[in-house]
Amino acid sequence: MIPRWVYAPAALGVALVLLPLAGMASRVAWGDFVDLVTSDSALTALSLSLRTSLVSTVLCVLLGVPMALVLARTEFPGQGVLRSLVLLPLVLPPVVGGIALLYTFGRRGLLGDELDLLGVQVAFSTTAVVLAQAFVSLPFLVVSLEGSLRSAGQRYEVVAATLGASPTTVLRRVTIPLVLPGLVSGAVLAFARSLGEFGATITFAGSLEGTTRTLPLYIYNLRVTDPDAAVAMSLVLVVVAVVVIGLAPQRPRRTGGLR
Amino acid sequence: MIPRWVYAPAALGVALVLLPLAGMASRVAWGDFVDLVTSDSALTALSLSLRTSLVSTVLCVLLGVPMALVLARTEFPGQGVLRSLVLLPLVLPPVVGGIALLYTFGRRGLLGDELDLLGVQVAFSTTAVVLAQAFVSLPFLVVSLEGSLRSAGQRYEVVAATLGASPTTVLRRVTIPLVLPGLVSGAVLAFARSLGEFGATITFAGSLEGTTRTLPLYIYNLRVTDPDAAVAMSLVLVVVAVVVIGLAPQRPRRTGGLR
Amino acid sequence: GGPDDDTTTLTVYAAASLTATFEQLGEEFEAEHDGVDVQLSFGGSADLVTQIQEGAHADVFASADTANMDELTGDGLASGDPEDFATNTLEIAVPPGNPAGVTGLQDLAKPGLDLVVCAPEVPCGAAAQAVAEAAGVTLSPVSEEQSVTDVLAKVTSGEADAGLVYRTDVLAAGDGADGVEGIEFPEAASVVNTYPIVSVEGSDEPDLAREFTELVLGATGREVLADAGFGPP
Amino acid sequence: MTLELTAGVPDRGVDVTIEVAAGETVALLGPNGAGKSTVLAVAAGTLRPERGRVVLDGRELTGERGFVPPHARRVALLAQDPLLFPHLSVLDNVAFGPRSLGHGRRTSRESALRWLGEVDAADLADRRPGGISGGQAQRVAVARALAAEPSLLLLDEPMAALDVAVAPALRQTLRRVLADRTVVLVTHDVLDALLLADRVVVLDDGRVVEDGPSAEVLSRPRSPFAARIAGLNMVAGLWRDGAVLGDDGVAIRGLAAEAGPAPGERVVAVFRPSAVSVFHEAPGGSPRNSLAVTVTDLEPHGDQVRVRAGHLAADLTVQSAAELDLAPGVRVVFAVKATEVYVYRT
Amino acid sequence: MTLELTAGVPDRGVDVTIEVAAGETVALLGPNGAGKSTVLAVAAGTLRPERGRVVLDGRELTGERGFVPPHARRVALLAQDPLLFPHLSVLDNVAFGPRSLGHGRRTSRESALRWLGEVDAADLADRRPGGISGGQAQRVAVARALAAEPSLLLLDEPMAALDVAVAPALRQTLRRVLADRTVVLVTHDVLDALLLADRVVVLDDGRVVEDGPSAEVLSRPRSPFAARIAGLNMVAGLWRDGAVLGDDGVAIRGLAAEAGPAPGERVVAVFRPSAVSVFHEAPGGSPRNSLAVTVTDLEPHGDQVRVRAGHLAADLTVQSAAELDLAPGVRVVFAVKATEVYVYRT
Numbered sequence A, B: 001m002i003p004r005w006v007y008a009p010a011a012l013g014v015a016l017v018l019l020p021l022a023g024m025a026s027r028v029a030w031g032d033f034v035d036l037v038t039s040d041s042a043l044t045a046l047s048l049s050l051r052t053s054l055v056s057t058v059l060c061v062l063l064g065v066p067m068a069l070v071l072a073r074t075e076f077p078g079q080g081v082l083r084s085l086v087l088l089p090l091v092l093p094p095v096v097g098g099i100a101l102l103y104t105f106g107r108r109g110l111l112g113d114e115l116d117l118l119g120v121q122v123a124f125s126t127t128a129v130v131l132a133q134a135f136v137s138l139p140f141l142v143v144s145l146e147g148s149l150r151s152a153g154q155r156y157e158v159v160a161a162t163l164g165a166s167p168t169t170v171l172r173r174v175t176i177p178l179v180l181p182g183l184v185s186g187a188v189l190a191f192a193r194s195l196g197e198f199g200a201t202i203t204f205a206g207s208l209e210g211t212t213r214t215l216p217l218y219i220y221n222l223r224v225t226d227p228d229a230a231v232a233m234s235l236v237l238v239v240v241a242v243v244v245i246g247l248a249p250q251r252p253r254r255t256g257g258l259r
Numbered sequence C: 001g002g003p004d005d006d007t008t009t010l011t012v013y014a015a016a017s018l019t020a021t022f023e024q025l026g027e028e029f030e031a032e033h034d035g036v037d038v039q040l041s042f043g044g045s046a047d048l049v050t051q052i053q054e055g056a057h058a059d060v061f062a063s064a065d066t067a068n069m070d071e072l073t074g075d076g077l078a079s080g081d082p083e084d085f086a087t088n089t090l091e092i093a094v095p096p097g098n099p100a101g102v103t104g105l106q107d108l109a110k111p112g113l114d115l116v117v118c119a120p121e122v123p124c125g126a127a128a129q130a131v132a133e134a135a136g137v138t139l140s141p142v143s144e145e146q147s148v149t150d151v152l153a154k155v156t157s158g159e160a161d162a163g164l165v166y167r168t169d170v171l172a173a174g175d176g177a178d179g180v181e182g183i184e185f186p187e188a189a190s191v192v193n194t195y196p197i198v199s200v201e202g203s204d205e206p207d208l209a210r211e212f213t214e215l216v217l218g219a220t221g222r223e224v225l226a227d228a229g230f231g232p233p
Numbered sequence D, E: 001m002t003l004e005l006t007a008g009v010p011d012r013g014v015d016v017t018i019e020v021a022a023g024e025t026v027a028l029l030g031p032n033g034a035g036k037s038t039v040l041a042v043a044a045g046t047l048r049p050e051r052g053r054v055v056l057d058g059r060e061l062t063g064e065r066g067f068v069p070p071h072a073r074r075v076a077l078l079a080q081d082p083l084l085f086p087h088l089s090v091l092d093n094v095a096f097g098p099r100s101l102g103h104g105r106r107t108s109r110e111s112a113l114r115w116l117g118e119v120d121a122a123d124l125a126d127r128r129p130g131g132i133s134g135g136q137a138q139r140v141a142v143a144r145a146l147a148a149e150p151s152l153l154l155l156d157e158p159m160a161a162l163d164v165a166v167a168p169a170l171r172q173t174l175r176r177v178l179a180d181r182t183v184v185l186v187t188h189d190v191l192d193a194l195l196l197a198d199r200v201v202v203l204d205d206g207r208v209v210e211d212g213p214s215a216e217v218l219s220r221p222r223s224p225f226a227a228r229i230a231g232l233n234m235v236a237g238l239w240r241d242g243a244v245l246g247d248d249g250v251a252i253r254g255l256a257a258e259a260g261p262a263p264g265e266r267v268v269a270v271f272r273p274s275a276v277s278v279f280h281e282a283p284g285g286s287p288r289n290s291l292a293v294t295v296t297d298l299e300p301h302g303d304q305v306r307v308r309a310g311h312l313a314a315d316l317t318v319q320s321a322a323e324l325d326l327a328p329g330v331r332v333v334f335a336v337k338a339t340e341v342y343v344y345r346t
């Protein structure tokens, strides 16, 4: 039951998003499409992108779920400031984010000496790609999940506690299942953002085939030498994203109606 | 009541986000800071960024709220595919998004002739900046709001309808107020994303002081000639973002506890 | 795929405008050296310098200008002296059919003409500025792009009537429907951009690095570069 | 405002047809899960039945030809959960209906305050729903439904969760405001059915098992559930030789209330718990029905003690109960005079 | 499992101290908003009172020295909303408590099925909470609370929303399982208080106004609310010359139930509605108390008619009521013999 007129702006919004995609598709040289997108370099980049995005999404879930819990379920002075700070990678142009990462994990960075001592070189490795992706994607998961947690409220958690469930049990058996739709859509957002990540990666991780050259970086390279191939690869990225987003369960929660 | 151990990964996540910011801050030449960030060009870029981000956020709200409503409150065949498509700008590297916009609204693009007839020239104008920002930010608002709408459920909307409220009244007086936290956080995300937007803007709108050179573009330029100033300006962006995010009401909804 | 145990990897950092030529040279080098894998990383010269400064592992660095090379040598990160291996000059790029009828540098100052150039902060922008100054022409571009690629994108899409880019870029973009037409102009000769190359200090494979440098500087390199439109150093 | 309703909701096992005359109040009774809330949802248009029709005063609200959305029905539903809008004050919750009808803010608030007064909740006007007690929320929800001035009012257990101090007052209020309205009222309380409703419909397992004027259904129940809610004993069985041959083997003599049933016809024998005497041994003397039973429970009932034995009950004075030394598990005989037993067809 | 509880929650106007002995069941009565749910929330640890102390069997759960979180209290709370976990089946909802106690999945499910059987809801085991009726949800919630095997059980109106067919059975079940447990039970039903509770505590406006064994409080109420819930008439006033001088001007003679109160002391006069006779004119003859009143309401009460006049009530046979031609608004005289009036200090 939504007002009829709502469909008009909704269609306009859909058009704003879909028209450019159509515009892009209209420029694809469909004749060479298969050849262009199945070259060795293309497949290497695609596989690297999928693997790093997966790892960074897992990292985002592992770190982001606790962060969202702390933000949504506790109160402490300075929480507002902390929330703003945590959301910052959202607003930072990715290239600046990459510089910031370089200033932190680079050889001359904040932790450079410590990492050197440990014999770890983070920057310019696949680890750096994952770090860059996690850095830019984490806020997505946190924001999306914090919203779900707040909307879900604490009533069921309180009931579970009175039934003797420890906080960990409540988290595992009540909180997480209840906000699962929010968690899934947060993870999808994080994965999508990781998949499309470019600026921070090229700055912090560089662009080496097989190691740090993810699909967006590969597309960037192609743009210089072969714009057609770049557009074709972009379309591949779009298709991969559609599949990933489409795979995420979007089943609406049973609300049970009125009693 | 969250388990104690949750604080450990949460702290790690916060560190992942905050350390790079600290790394960046550690490189700021504090002596010249004020001079660097109050130059004419800097202020022009900042003001352009704020104005365009505001307009694009308004655009996102106007188009995104109806889209989220259609996705969350109706069912039709192909809805899943539509949802994936609408989320695509999330995954598209912004530069590719910019190309797609160019292919659509550009002079020789999909709508080029139509726009020409209307006498509208989008390219190289501030309008193009807003379009680029709205294109990349819209999915944020839609995803965040759709999640809130689903979590909120339809029970209160049904009650309102039985009390005689028309769909429009229900939307205005029940649905929107109930999901306000989700809408606000979605708008904050959209604003933040617009503020940090770089790739699509440079590709689609170009970069001219006062017209299309937003703060991220300005920072990018500075980076080559004056890295100190670039870092300083990035910090300004961060501060602006913190203020904006901090201003958004994050008051938790009264849940009322158990009865 | 990634490097195997029995292959040696040579990592080359090169300016983005060298993408096509260095990919070709890399393949030649691999063909000549069994078990050597040439890894190429392209980007803005300034970005690449920063990355090397922050610890990126590179064996060879080829810059699109001398300023960034000086930055690297100044930090003591170059092993030996850089050597110039190519030059490049500006050309006017116009959409196919040249709808605005541009014939020379003077035309770029015509009112109503949508001109895009690189921002003065990046090498091609600095060159454009210098050329215009030398010719006494005042350019008022509608956009100052971050890179040559961005300028070309505006021109190929017909968004801009003309752009100032390097000769090599015009050739690389091709002259098909999605390409550009190049218009040479005499004033370009006043500003010549020089490409230096150097082995990076601390390379694991100093010998291979030197050999690669030699390949670029040698006859093969010269031929490939000339085909792409680069001038001799 | 006549209501004709047919609701077939197979996945809830509900298939019901009821009619409500203009100005009539019908009480819907029945066990948990019988389908009462489902019927109301169909009437309100919040549930679209697989098969069914809702016609209010000649206007088809649900049917083959179309579906009038809930907001355009002028049907107010007070659901089993109060569901007060959490973002509005109590006053604005109640004013929601009038506002939706197009009344001004001031007028709406005034009428909201009046209705809050009616349910004795005017002092809560400025509170948020999250900050009031369960019973208070229930009362506010009642006021909200009434304030919407509907053509058809659907109330789902409006008196649950109310304390003994407000319940009678609210019942008075409802009695007054329901008098000239068309109302369907779900309740588990016989008093509500008797005082507020003109007619009673009893549902069981998704079917209508009884339908008639309140007093009649509650004094002459034909279904076990109605007998139970009316506080009467009922034995169902076949009519044989002037007695009811119960399905559980007992035989009970009684007066056929209507034109005598045919032998072998299904009938029920109904008698009041206060008409039952309790003995340790079956008594002799005047013709009585004697039922050997085991006491399952004793509970106070006004001044007396109600002795329960399975689904039968007897009311005794405290003194007699004490003399008989009754306790759960004790085997006794329930005796009831044939003249106290009414027999009629089901 | 003795419970000592002091709850001071100023922003809800609640300040209550109650004690519950080991194995005792205490019924908490009181009007809507009196603070009953608040007291339970403090006991369960879901609300931290501004001032207060909860000690269960010598262990301080809430107090100055610390705060034991709800899950470590072994205190189960059945709240006023059923709040079944929407993502778990009915069976898993009930098995939640046993699982949390560390029992295996199988054992937990078995005990869950047993408890579902106890509340007559075993057939709902595989359903989702969104797909059952309101009363069914309530029963499942009761089973879930019982299955958690708590040391202290807190029940907030467990019998609301239940139909007459299940209510007695569930009351039986509760009676059995509550017998040897420490329980606080909120109810609005006098029968629950009498049958399930050893002791009754009456709250009003956030304060304890009465506290004592169930039978005593309900037969000798000292607070108007307790009188109301017990169905008794009460007139409060000052003791003067062998009569209660009511606050509203009437004087009622009666028997002082305890050692005679001193003149001028505050007392209450309590009498049963069935001890009241109704006349059109004040009668002569044996010394009676006569109260001129206006009938406000008539309602059926078992076989009789309850005549309400403000906060007083009289029970008449249907016949007498008809003969007197009673209707709301008629002015009559309530007469009650002094020997039927009990007077005691409040």
Ligand SMILES: Nc1ncnc2c1ncn2[C@@H]1O[C@H](COP(=O)(O)OP(=O)(O)OP(=O)(O)O)[C@@H](O)[C@H]1O
Pocket: B256, B257, D130, D131, D132, D133, D134, D135, D136, D161, D163, E011, E012, E013, E014, E030, E031, E032, E033, E034, E035, E036, E037, E038, E039, E080
């Ligand atoms: N979450 C809350 N915040 C503030 N005040 C509240 C809250 N919940 C209830 N109150 C108020 O506190 C008082 C006591 O409420 P409580 O819920 O304890 O009443 P109750 O005795 O359980 O009533 P009921 O029989 O209606 O359930 C009431 O005046 C109520 O309005």
Ligand SMILES: Nc1ncnc2c1ncn2[C@@H]1O[C@H](COP(=O)(O)OP(=O)(O)OP(=O)(O)O)[C@@H](O)[C@H]1O
Pocket: A256, A257, D011, D012, D013, D014, D030, D031, D032, D033, D034, D035, D036, D037, D038, D039, D080, E130, E131, E132, E133, E134, E135, E136, E161, E163
């Ligand atoms: N949302 C639902 N989806 C599927 N089945 C449902 C749903 N709600 C209720 N049911 C089932 O439909 C039947 C009728 O339910 P309904 O809610 O109408 O009962 P009710 O008579 O209102 O009972 P109560 O007195 O307990 O409120 C029950 O068997 C119930 O389990």
Ligand SMILES: [Mg+2]
Pocket: A259, D036, D037, D038, D080, D156, E133, E134, E135
């Ligand atoms: Mg129901």
Ligand SMILES: [Mg+2]
Pocket: B259, D133, D134, D135, E036, E037, E038, E080, E156
């Ligand atoms: Mg309560």
